[in-house]
Amino acid sequence: MDGTVVDTEPYWMATEHAIAEANGGTWTQADAMSLVGNDLLVSGTYIKAKLHLDESPEEIVEMLLDGVVRQVEQAVPWCPGARELLLELHEAGVPCGLVTMSYQRFVAPILAQLPPETFRVVVTGDMVANGKPHPEPYLTAAAALGSRPEDCVAIEDSPPGAASALAAGMQVLVVPNHVEVPPQPGFHYRRSLTDVTAADLESLPFRDPSTVNLP
Template structure:
């Protein structure tokens, strides 16, 4: 979701800097970009260590969510081509899952801005024990879609997310956004989702 469906990374980064200022910590854009695609609790642990603030990782996550949810409720920053692609996928009846490390309360306002039934399955970071880069989120999504993950295409914008999808067996369409993504045997690269439709995604799998 973050970085592929919606460009919320700037919201997260702004909120992280605000958290550092509020609690007397220090932060950098480099640290912020190191968190792209990661499980939120892992990010909370990283922030506690590198920001130098005396909060539990879970409390860090909740304060970040407070800030980012408020921003998304004010405006959802859609990525180019994302809404059009979702609409075409729905029209063809292709099974669709949202796999994100964001928590349910952050995902809710994004889903509310989409047509009902935009996704058949939603897997959030607080619904799995091990988040990305582990394969668990994608394996859970595939299972709930009643599909073999090897027959699924994942759309990702980070190495962390791509590794998670690859480990589950998915082919990965990489659309880089804020961070560079390494090449890989199961990774196909595009500059944007704009102009892609269901037929084009099927063709990526050969």
């Protein structure tokens, strides 16, 4: 979701900077970029160590969510072409799942801006034991959709997300946003989702899933 469907990474980064400032700490752009696409508890652990906070990683995650949800409730920053592609897929009856390391209370105000059942399945970071880059989030979504992973296309913008989908056995369309995603077999690239259609997703060449090594 973050950086693929909605460009909320600046919201997260602004909240991280605010937490650092409120606690007399220093937060750099490199710190912010290193957290893009991570499991939120990984981010919470990093922030705790970096800023020497007394709060637990779980409490820091809630602080992050408080700040980002406030911003999302004011404006949903759709990534170019993302909403249009989702509406086309919904109209065509293509089953879609949302796989995000954000938590449900952050996802809800964004889903409210889409027709019901645009995403038939939603997998959030607080629903899985292992976050991205582990394959569990994408395997969970595929199972809930009743689909084989090798029959799915994942759209991702970050190295952890793309690695998660690839490890799950899916074909991966990478649309880089704030961070680079190094090329590797199984990744296909577009500069944005503008003008990407359902037919484009269907035409991606599927690879042999037996070549995937699950961590």
